[in-house]
Amino acid sequence: MAPSSSSLSFTVRKCQPELVTPAIPTPHETKLLSDIDDQEFLRFTYSIIQIYGNESSMANKDPVRVIRQALAQTLVFYYPFAGRLREGRGRKLMVDCTGEGVTFVEADADVTLDQFGDSLQPPFAYATEFLCEVPDSQELATCPLLLIQVTRLKCGGFVVATGWHHTMADGAGLSQFMNAWAEIARGASAPSISPLWRRELLMARDPPRITRNHREYEHVEDTKAPGTNSNDNLVQRSFFFGPTQIAAIRRLVPYHLRQCTAFDIITACLWRCRTKALQIEADEDVRMMCIVNARNRFKPPLPVGYYGNAFAYPAAISTAGKLCGNPFGYAVELIHKVKGEVTEEYMHSVADLMVIKGRCMLTTVRACLVTDLTRARFREVDFGWGKSLSGAPALAKTGPFLAATHIVSYKNPKEKMG
Structure with a gap:
């Protein structure tokens, strides 16, 4: 049943x-995963939900059947997803390409899109009803690397929920896979972009050497007393940043930073607001980790078709007092600067750090994580029924971060959400 906290009640009937x-x-x-892929932080299943409306030209086609058949054909090209993970010496992860397959669940819900009203916007209030149950992702030998549920709705629309083991691909890599899957669902015989494994491009060097300062992996003591964890009171909410809102915030940015991106502005705003809300002591450090896609930071760029993890989480750091007490441009400049630190050498240094320090975890103490999924374009994935009405992470939790922030594309009646 749908969550009791909502006024809408419906049933989702799932097949085995x-x-x-x-x-x-x-x-x-x-196949070996890279030393960027098999970080401790990425050893979990991450889920995306896409919501599709009815399409009259597809009235005689069953979305479950079309999507299932296309999935089997797509796995011919992306066959590592049909395997299972194994852990070797030094906790090195690899994929045993066994062809065992991926989990697929067919379901039906006695509800229409109209009944959801405004709740289609991320975070989708009923997401858990449409997710395939995720097994313990620590059981590497048995955990499928893709878990998919396709749920038909009474109105002819449907919901596609895709969970993938994050060690296999990042958001850009999953987007590449999903677009290949959608192309085949629409009748293509092969993906327009051929997948490339090439994980050796992000393996640690021999000998490994740390050449950059990676403060995102520092061990930080939690000064909070037991039972006073600020995460206990966190709630998930959406905020719309359309052109009007972005322009209003940009007016607070000093002239020399006027070319900064919307991501810089939104992230700086969220960082300051979050820090103030949590009432962090003025002399304590706070971190904002910005996920940066490093594909084009390599010279030459990583080859087209590479679908492994190729991003970094550089940490902008300030004391809470300086972050909240300085003008807004202070936070924007910190965000803008730290993103620029990600280079090819930075990525090699992270890979080396994983080997030298035993795949250490990101720090989560007084830290928040922001990822920009607008370029992943999950809303544009078209299985034949047109673009999705919403394509966004199903849950707020991202690995050890209970409340990561996702910047996604969403169209409301007037503007987009950044």
Whole structure:
């Protein structure tokens, strides 16, 4: 049933999970993940939800059947997803390409899109009803690397929920996979972009050497007394940043920073507001980790088709007092500067750090994480029924971060949400 906290009640009837395997036999081999892929922080399943409306031209087609068949064909090209993870010496992760398949659940819900009203906007209030149950992701040997549920709605629309083990791909990589899947659902015989494994490009060097200051991985003591964790009172909310809102905030930015991005402005605003709300002591450090796609930071850029994790989480750091007491431009400049630190050498240094320090965890103490998923374009994935009405993370939790912030594209009646 839908959550009791909502006035809308409906039932989702799920069939037994099945394993969808590649449509034809695929290579049985072992592939190493990169040292960026197999970080401790990424060893979890992350879920995206896409919501589609009815399309009259597809009236005679069943979305579950179309999407399932296309998935089997797509796994021929992306066959590592049909395998299972293994852990080797030094906790090194690899994929045993067994062709066992990915989890697929067919479901039906006795509800229409209209009944959801405004709740379609991220975070989708009923997301958990449409998610395939995620097994313990620590059980690497048995955990499927993709978990998909397609739920038909009474109105002819449907919901696609895709969970993937984050060690296999980042948001850009998953977007590449999903667009290949959608192309095949629309009738293509092969993806327009051929997938490339090439994980050796982000392996640690021999010998490994840390050449950059990676404060995102520092061990930080939590000064909060037991039982006073600020995460206990956090709630998930959406805020719309359309052109009008962005322009209003940009007026607070000094002239020399006027070319900063909307991401810089939104992130700086959220960082200051969050720090004030949590009432962090003025002399304590706070961190804002900005996920930066590093594909084009390499020279030459990583090859087209690479779908592994290729991002960094550089941390902007300030004392809470300086962050909240200085003009707004102070926060914007910190965000803008730290994003620029991500280079090819930075990425190699992170990979080396993982080997030297035993795949250490990101710090979560007085830290927040922001990821920009607008360029992943999950809303544009078209299985034949047109673009999705909403495409966004299903849950706020991102690994150890109970309340990560996601910047996603969403169209309301007037403007987009940044």
